[in-house]
Amino acid sequence: MKTTQTTPNYVVFDDTLSDSMEPLHDYVRRMPLRSPHAHSYQRAWEIDDGTPMVGPPVYALADRRRTVVPTRQTETLTFYPTRSPIDAVLSKLLRSAKRFEPWVGVKGEDWIGISARLAVYPANSGLAWHDDVGPYCGAFNLYIHPRWDFDWGGELMFLDGSASKRRRHAIPEPTRRSDPLRGRTLHPREYTRSAGSFVVPVPNRLVILSSGTTHRVGRVRPAAGRIPRIAVSGFFIRPGQGLA
Secondary structure: OEEEEEOOOEEEEEOOOOOOOHHHHHHHHHOOOEOOOOOOOOOOOOOOOOOOEEOOOEEEEOOOOOOOOOOOOOOOOOEOOOOOOHHHHHHHHHHOHHHHHHHHOOEOOOEOEEEEEEEEEOOOOOEEEEOOOOOEEEEEEEEOOOOOOHHHEOOEEEEOHHHOEOOEEEOOHHHHHHOOOOOEEEOHHHHOOOOEEEEOOOOOOEEEEEOOEOEEEOOEOHHHOOOOEEEEEEEEEOOOOOOO
């Protein structure tokens, strides 16, 4: 695994997994995928973000001696090791934690667990601007599709500089009445003065980003055809957030 880009808000590694990703492709074919809104509306996705799909989450504890408290009484939790191909991803993250401490903090102190699940974006799907705050001190994406062309879109995009650590403000009332599903957004003085960057979803590329970094997934272009953008995505979970 080699470091290919570093910024204050994210870091990029290439050649992340040393073994073939074919077992992960089989895992994708076997896993039940559903809309991220299957249980409730997830505001990270806008209503026009297409038809993304996600798999069931898997959790890995930084310290396996810890106990686990489900966030909902009805929630069924699956834990690493699962004896399935996703274990290779979780194992790599746990073993490489020192390399991304500047972005997500210290394993076992700043974060005590990892959540991971498949995130599949077919053509004409994307993810709106958002930041991963609250119970998470960071997030990750490992791209596992067999190939990707630059012209297919699906880039992971970032707001750079001060605007990335966004200061949210409420949607003005006239806009709220016309778009009731929206909650908060950037103030115009932030996005009109900001620049950005993007990361192409190259296969076997891992991106780690800090909590609060404003980012989005660019829409996958029709040129991708039947080949979806596939990632194992997840979060680094702070202490006291369901993993006790």
